[in-house]
Amino acid sequence: MTSAILTRMVLKEVALPLVFSLGAMSLLFLIGKLFTHVEPLLAAGISLREFIKLNLLMLPIFLYVLIPICSLLGVLIAFLRLSRDSEILALFSCGIGPSSLMFPVILIALAAFVSSLIVSAVVVPYSKRETGRFMEDITEKALLKGVPAKRFFTPTKGLTFFVDTAYDQGRKFSGVFIRDARNKAFSYDILAKKGALSIDTRSGRVVLKLFNGRLFSISSNYLKIDTVDFQRYLLSISSNTDSGARKRRGEMTTWELLEASSDSGIKPSKRLKYLVEFHKRIGIPYGAFILSLLAAPLGIFFGRGGMSQGICMGLAAFLVYYLAILFGTTLAEDGRLPAMLGVWIPNFLLTLVSIAVYKRLFVKGPLQG
Numbered sequence: 001m002t003s004a005i006l007t008r009m010v011l012k013e014v015a016l017p018l019v020f021s022l023g024a025m026s027l028l029f030l031i032g033k034l035f036t037h038v039e040p041l042l043a044a045g046i047s048l049r050e051f052i053k054l055n056l057l058m059l060p061i062f063l064y065v066l067i068p069i070c071s072l073l074g075v076l077i078a079f080l081r082l083s084r085d086s087e088i089l090a091l092f093s094c095g096i097g098p099s100s101l102m103f104p105v106i107l108i109a110l111a112a113f114v115s116s117l118i119v120s121a122v123v124v125p126y127s128k129r130e131t132g133r134f135m136e137d138i139t140e141k142a143l144l145k146g147v148p149a150k151r152f153f154t155p156t157k158g159l160t161f162f163v164d165t166a167y168d169q170g171r172k173f174s175g176v177f178i179r180d181a182r183n184k185a186f187s188y189d190i191l192a193k194k195g196a197l198s199i200d201t202r203s204g205r206v207v208l209k210l211f212n213g214r215l216f217s218i219s220s221n222y223l224k225i226d227t228v229d230f231q232r233y234l235l236s237i238s239s240n241t242d243s244g245a246r247k248r249r250g251e252m253t254t255w256e257l258l259e260a261s262s263d264s265g266i267k268p269s270k271r272l273k274y275l276v277e278f279h280k281r282i283g284i285p286y287g288a289f290i291l292s293l294l295a296a297p298l299g300i301f302f303g304r305g306g307m308s309q310g311i312c313m314g315l316a317a318f319l320v321y322y323l324a325i326l327f328g329t330t331l332a333e334d335g336r337l338p339a340m341l342g343v344w345i346p347n348f349l350l351t352l353v354s355i356a357v358y359k360r361l362f363v364k365g366p367l368q369g
Contacts, residue, residue, distance in 0.1 A: 003100060006091075010104035013082065018074025022066060029062040030055055036157060045145070046138060057134055060127040063119045068288035069318050071112035075105060075295035076314040083303020098361050102296065109292035116285035121254040129251045140206040140237055143197055146170020156237075158182035163195070172196045176210060178235065189216040190235070200236075208235040249273060254281045275339035276332045280325070283343035287321060287350065294354045297361045321350055 034041075034055075046054075082088045091101065139156040147153055149166035159182055164175025176195045181187040192213030200207045210233040217226040252260065252274075260266065261274035295314055302310035324346035332342025 003103065006096065006100055007104040007107070010078065010101065011108070013078035014074045014104075014108055017077035018070055021073045021077075022070040025066050025070060026059060026062060029066070030058060033058055033062075041138060046141075050138075054131070054134055054138075057127055057131045060119060060123045061131070064116070064124050064284065065322075067112055067116040067119065068284065068291050069315075071108065071288055072291040072295045072314055072318055073311070075108055075292050076299045076310060077307070079296050079299025080303045080307050080310040083300050084307065088300050088303070098297075098358070102293075102358075105293060105296045109289045112292045113285050113289035116288040117282070120281045120285060125247075125251050125253050125256075129247070132251070136205075136237070143206055143208075143237060144171075147173055147197070149173065156182075159237075176213070178208075178210075180235070185220055187218050187220070189218070190214070190233070192233070200234075206237045208237065209233075210235060249277045252277075254278060257281065269335075272335060272339055273333055276329050276342060279340055279343040280329060283347050284325065286347055287325070290347065290350050290354050291318060291321065294350070294357060297357045300361065301357075321346055324349070 041051075041054075079088070088101075135156060139159075142155045146169045147161050147163055147166055148170060149163050151162070153161045155161070158180065160179040162177040163173035166173040172195070174194045176190070176192040178190040178192075179187070180190065190210065190213060192210040194211045196209045198207055198209055199205070211231065213230055213233065215228045215230060215233065217224075217228070219225070247256070249257065257274050257278040261271050261278060263271070266274075294317065298313055298317070299310055302313055325343060328337065328342035328346055330342075331337040332339045
């Protein structure tokens with residue numbers, strides 16, 4: 001009975017800061033992301049329903065990172081409050097040890113792990129695919145309203161237009177400059193005397209017809225430059241017109257990443273990136289589990305020093321962990337470290353830190369942190 005009461009008490013303490021931090025951070029991340037799409041959204045004049053749909057599609061993308069930090073903050077703030085008000089000390093004085101307190105924390109950590117695993121494996125890839133399609137539709141909708149003359153117009157990330165003269169409500173123009181940097185390997189600068197927007201009869205997508213111009217292809221390292229003169233050139237607005245094209249890494253489920261990494265027909269560098277992404281999809285949810293466990297003793301030890309000090313320590317722990325993951329995955333993608341070690345070395349070190357902190361709690365109690 002005591003265990004059930006204690007579990008309900010801890011879960012109740014964790015619920016409010018967890019929900020609040022998840023909601024507040026989700027809102028901040030959404031606002032920041034929407035700022036990158038302001039121009040096409042305003043140009044397309046989307047409805048309230050479309051705006052809500054876009055927010056719902058984009059939200060799961062942030063949960064990949066937000067679940068670990070918000071689960072940490074939820075547990076941390078709960079135990080900071082219990083420690084500050086001497087409730088932890090009272091529980092220890094009554095013979096309720098750390099093992100009894102940790103049972104509800106383990107439940108929360110497991111929930112963070114499972115939810116983060118599901119989000120990273122299935123929800124985020126689906127969200128990225130659907131967000132990309134939605135933004136392509138919005139981009140086309142914005143373009144069909146016409147390209148403005150004598151100003152730079154960016155209907156989608158990486159694609160910029162400038163036309164000297166526009167007519168037929170901006171659907172036809174002359175004196176065209178286009179910068180297409182949607183492909184990371186190559187960027188394209190296009191100059192054309194004339195251009196027009198039209199609908200491709202086969203795909204139903206918007207294409208840009210350009211006449212009498214020159215295309216400059218520049219590699220990402222600026223070592224390779226090609227120039228092509230053309231009489232007629234079709235530029236697709238959609239970044240994925242071929243339905244059979246391989247998805248991007250972020251759009252693949254965890255199982256698809258594993259299958260892609262075992263494909264003998266791909267380049268070793270690409271296989272390495274697939275493997276790194278695969279391990280990240282599992283490693284970060286594991287990090288959410290360990291961070292949730294670590295938050296409880298941190299809250300107990302730093303609760304007497306004030307709420308702000310404890311929260312700063314928790315955020316610092318998350319920041320160090322996340323930067324270590326980024327550093328490790330960068331080394332792994334560059335081939336300087338095996339794909340598995342790039343993700344799991346930070347997780348292993350975080351596990352050791354958690355074990356050391358719990359050992360200190362079990363041996364010395366809440367006042368000797």
